Amino acid sequence: MKAAFRTRALTLAFVLASSTVSHAADIQWPSFLWKDPGLAPALKELKSTYEQDNPQNHINNVLIPVATFWDKQFADVSNGNPPDIGTFYDPDVRAYIEQGLLEPLDNYLSTAGIDRASFVPTASLGQKGGHVYAVPIVVNARALFYNDKLFRDAGMQPPKDAARFLEAAKKLRKPEAQQFGYATASKPGNASLNFIEISPLIGGFGGGFFKDGRPSANSPETIAALSLYKQLFDENLIPRGVDTGVYRDMFAHGKVGMYAAGSFIAGVVEGADKEVYKDLRAIPLPFPGGQTVSVTVFLGIPKGAKNKDAAAAVLMRMLKSDFQLKIAQIGKAYPGRVNMLPAKFFDQNPWFKAFETASLTAHSYAPEGVEQYGPEIIKIVSEGLENMLFQGVSPEETANNLQQKLTDFIGTKK
Known part of the structure; x- marks a missing residue:
């Protein structure tokens, strides 16, 4: 009886101990990236590697939907309930730094022997006053993906300028096969993602909604980019009224000929259709701004x-x-530090060279010189672009309207 009692007591103690196990550090990392098709596999590998090396610690990878993530993270940090690791895009990181909401990382980088000079050029957005406050995990520079089989079947070469880009978009359009020449944002809502999606057109023409901190929405370059965007939409050369995930899936299954996107899309294509992946190629954006x-x-x-x-x-x-x-291997993305990829990687992924070149020369999609106001500016721009596409406003009028609204907005910040 006593032996049985001791056995039950030991079992109960073990169960109680097991149920109350705590880690030396339970690292809170809530993010939408845990479901990102490009980065999620790499992040999960990082979590596994770190926990194997540090078994006393645990990364709590909480998935937050992207639709609510940005507001939730900012509210949590501002209200004194911050995560241990935060996720930021270009404009967000500037806003956090300007408001003093991030810890400096200089000492950690020095101890780890990591030179900030090895970061990609756009990493400077995570720095201020000689201090590093955020580090890049990937730089998703934009180049033009194209489906080489669709081009061969159409008897075309990849476009070298805007005129041949438009020609290819028209020739690749086959309504009977639900095939489109190009894909980009074509549905209202989700201002942040839509702004990113049209940025290759705007930036590729040498345009932008801000230059050196001043509104430039009605510059000739920006108007030219808006005109091409509206023509693609009006002539039904892009999938219209569908979510970004839908037209990315169409590209991955060979139903879209060209798509200006980050290199991570290659991973989406490879996972969706190995035959389409074999025909995946990429070139620099063929637009006049270079x-x-x-x-x-x-x-x-x-x-x-x-x-x-x-x-x-x-x-x-x-x-x-x-x-x-x-x-790079797992996520098909250019990492945050330069010269990390061997020649063999490029031999195995020939389409990647265009993205390395782009990553080392790209400008941030965030409004130049006023990155910290990015979310507000993006909302203003997106409303204007929606009026252009869905209310019949001309590109010129759209550009002039945006110029006035952005000028008024920035005037409230001085």
């Missing part, structure tokens, strides 16, 4: 994070050269 844009994904530690040292260790592990290569 420029491209990028979306850099930053990671940082918010002020007041409970486990900032452990969170920093995760970021430093991500920045090590072996994991930089893994990000």
Whole structure:
């Protein structure tokens, strides 16, 4: 009886102990990236690698839908309930830095032996006053993906200028096969994503809604880009009224001939259709500005994070050269540090060279010189673009309306 009692007592103690196990650091990392088709596999590999090396710690990877993520993260950080690791795009990181909401990472980088000079050029958005407040995990510079089989079948070469781009978009359009020449934003709502999607056109023409902190919505370059965008929409050369995920899936299954996007789309295509992936190619944007844009994904530690040292260790592990290569291999994306990829990688992924070139020369998609006001500016621009597409407003009138609204807006910030 006593032996049985002791056995039950030991079993109960073990169960209670197991149910109350705690980690030295329970790192809170809520993000929409945990379901991102390009980055999620690499992040999960990072989580696994870090936890194997640091079994006393745990990364709590909470999935937050992208539709609510940005507002929720900012509210949590502002209200003193920050995560340990924050996720930021170009305009967001500037807003957090300007408001003093991120921890400096200089000491962690120095201890880890990581030189900030090794970061991609757009990493400067995560820095201020000689200090690093956020580090890039990937830079998603835009180049033009195209389906080589569709081009061969149409007897065409990839476009080298805007005129031949438009010609290709028209020739590749086959309504009977539900095939389109190009794909970009064509549905109201989701202002932030739509702004990113049309940025290759705007930036590719050398345009932009701000230059050096001043509104430039009605510059000739911006108007030319808007005119092409509206023509693509009006002539039904792009899938209309569908979500971004839908037309990306169409491209992945060979129903769209061209798509200006980040390199991560290659991973989407490879996962969807191996035959289409074999015909995937990429070239620099063929537009007259000779420029491209990028979306850099930053990671940082918010002020007041409970486990900032452990969170920093995760970021430093991500920045090590072996994991930089893994990000490229797993996520088909250019990592946050330069010269991390061997020649063999480019041999295995010939389409990637265009993205390396773009990553080292791209400008941020965020409004130049006023990045910290990005979310507000993007909302103003997106409303104007929706009026152009769905209310019949001309590109010229759209540009002039936006110029006035952006001028009025920036005037309230001085």
